[in-house]
Every structure is written in C-alpha cells, then in structure tokens.
Amino acid sequence: MQAVIEAKLFDKPGELLELLEPIARFNGNILSVSHIRELKSAGKIPARIELEVPDRRAFGDIINALEKKIEISNAKLNDIVEIKRKSFAVLLLGHVMDSDANDTIKRIVKCGASVSSFYLGIKNLELPSTAMLWVHIDDKKYDALMEELDKIAKEKKLMVIVE
C-alpha cells in the first residue's frame, strides 16, 4: 500500500532520524524523503516521506509511534487522507496572565487542539503583556477553535492574532 506522511521537524540534529526509525521498525519501505530547509518557518522544517506499507495496521502503528515524537501535519494511505492537521502560531495581546492564561490554554485544548510551546513577554504586571503559542489541531476542528478564540478574546478583552 502506498502512503505519504508530511511532518514538521525541529531544526536540530537527529530529528529526521526520529521520523525514519518507526517506519523501518514497522516494515515501511521508504520510496523518497524530502526535507525542505528553504521552507523553514517558525523554527520548523517541513518533511515529506513517500513509502510503502504492508497493510493498514502497519500504517497505523507507524503513525501512532510518530505522533509520540513528531508533529504530523498530513498522512495519506492509498491517496485517501487519514490525517490532516493545521499547525499555527497564535499571539495574545492584553492582560494575558491576569485573565488566567491557564484557563485560556485549557479552553484551546478542550477544542481538541494541542499546544506545543508558550512564550510570554511581560514588562510590568500592571501593563498589558504578549504571549505566543503554537497550536496543532485536526482540520475538521479548526473552525470550532476559531470560534472559541473569538469568545476568549471578547470575554477576556484580549486581542488574538492568528497565523
């Protein structure tokens, strides 16, 4: 069975190996590997693997193993989309901490998203702060997450800027 896996890798030694190792372990046969350094964005490099897998179960095993280590953006088996994810940055402006940043992240996660990084810029507790986070979500749940972010912005008087 023909498969395609697209992932975003951190620009650090050994990342590509993390992607390839489970494929070999579950008897995937790699046909091609693209690691497109020119398209590096927000510290991550897109990679695309074309491979053959013995059956659907092996494909599932590979995906499960990869998801523990790496951010998969798309995965197809025999041209049928199995996984389609969006990964994007979100900037929050306002009283991010005072308006309970923990609750904000929990509400994002409740929409089915995962948050991989959180950076906070704060000069003075009295002044508005800035936070940046990376969010990953299944394509089908994206619109619901955008609605939730709109609600969060209104309720907490935050400005939400999405990639």
Add this chain to the structure above:
Amino acid sequence: MIKDDWCGSMKNLKIYLVGFGNIGVGFAKILAKKAEAYRERYGLNILLTGISFAEGSYVSGKGIPLDEAIGYATARKLQKHKLYTNESFDDVIGKVDADILVEATPTNIDSGQPGLKHINAAFDRGMHVVTSNKSIVVDFHKLVERAEKAGLEFKYEATVGGGIPIFSMYRQCLQSQDVISIRGILNGTTNYILTRMYEDGLSFDSALQQAKEMGIAEANSSYDVDGIDSTAKLVILSNAILGTNHRYKDVKREGIANISLEAIQMAKKHGFAIRLIGQSDGRHLVVKPRLVSVRSPLNVGGTLNALEFETELLDTLTIVGKGAGSIESSSAVMSDVISIGSRC
C-alpha cells in the same frame, strides 16, 4: 450611447469626468502626457468633454484643454477657468456628449452617495462607467446587473489595489478555473505603519504620525487604521471574483490600533510579521491582523499591497504592487477607459 464615430480607424472616445481631486487630476495628467501615444497605439482619440467638481463644471464638446484645467485645479482656482460654470452634475449629465463616465468622487461607505447617483444616471443615459469609488460596495450587484442588461461596460479596477491589475488579470487570465479563496494586504497605509513598527521599532502612535507627515495617512486615520477601507475592498473583491453577494456589514472587522510594539517584536522573534489581512472564502469575510511568516509572499513592506488567490488549477497565485497613490489609481482608471475604447 454608442456614437457614430465609435468604430473606424480613429475613434473619438469622449469622457465625462466627475470628481477633480487627486484621482481626477491624475487621470487628466496621464491623458495630457499619453494622448498621442494612445492615438498611435490604440487608434483612440480620448477627449474630456466634461468635468464636474464640487463648485461647478467645465463642458466642451471639442474637448477641454487639459493643461489649463490641470493648472487651475493645482492652483485651487477652478472657478477662474474660462469654461467654468456653476452647473452641477445634475445639470451637466443630461447634455454632455460622452461615451464614458469616469466617476472619481470620494468614497462614502454608508450611503454610497454621491457616487451611486452619478453611476446610475450615466447608465440611464447609455454611458459606460469607469470608477475609482469604493461606494459601489453599497450596491455592487445591482450596478453590475444594470450594466449587463443595458449592454454597457462597468469597470472598477482602481477600487482595489490601486495600480495592481487585479480584476483585469482575473478576467483575462483565470477564466479557465474557479478561484477558491482570496486573501491579502489591501491597504497601503496600515501596511506602512506595521512596517515602520517592525523595521524601526516605532510605537503605533509614532508610526501613524510619520505616515501622516508623509501624506500616506489622512488626518482622520480611522478609515485606514480601523480596517474600513480594507473591508470595502474585500467585499468588492469577493463579490466580483468569488461571485458572492456580501455587503459591508457582513465582514468581521478588526483594525490595527491596539497592536503594541511588544507584540510586533514577539512575532518578529519567532519569524513572523503582523499584517492587516482581508480574506474571503466566499462564506466568511474577515479583515483582521494576522501573523504572516517573514518568508511568505504576502509579507511585503511599506505601502505595497499583496493579494493571494487560491485557485482550482494553479494552486496559489500572488500578485504584489503599489496599492496607494493618485497616479497608480489614475493609471488603473485609464486602463479601464482604454479597455472599453478598444472594444468595437
């Protein structure tokens, strides 16, 4: 109103220009400079047979001498010209001999007036219409339908993207496929402010002040900064290219006034710029600040505009150019006029 001399080896193309401000005067300047070239290249003898402005009008069936009219407009002494009368648009439209109305009065997003009145009156009299006036957003489909039913041309290239040939490119180069979505930077003033914040570390207020001093922003900057201008342009784009029937109020809008320098710097540190982006997928129309990767083709600086079409067959197509400025907009108006004049 197709004149007897409309077709032939040299066509007289008579223009009634309404609005003699930056774009109107810019149009006259381009015509003064390029009239001979248009005669040679396209066989078009373009004459301004009428000009109306707030204080009155000039009318001449033989063609208004352009250099004089431009001189009086530049000196703000329009009433001193020998052709001056205090007749208004309503007085002139019924008697002026013209094939095309060029509507270049200021935009009024709320009522659409006086632009809509001018355009409808021109259609009533069988004139083609070329406009730079974003007031068409108020009644876009009605105007398009009126023109189609009457067999008249209605062109509005200058309303979006200044000198970037967006609608012409769409009509001439993308007929083979559907456009799925559109997104881009539609306002040069906000892009200039965000660029100064990103590149020079200026606060929003300082960057806005600089834009005002350079004549890029108006004294009342709300029209640009609050995303009103971008919203009107997005609706025109979406209706014209995606075939939607949206109105100004259908757009979710957020401006750039609350963007702090700290936010710009945080984005910059992680490989992003903040840009005011308008986007439509035909269902949802949104104008709001977005994080744009510094490597994205949409990440253009200064007063540039950039527009990205997601297409059925070509994937993504991006077009970039000068979005603001009287010469850029006037050039788009002139291109529309020539396009109409060149069709026989």
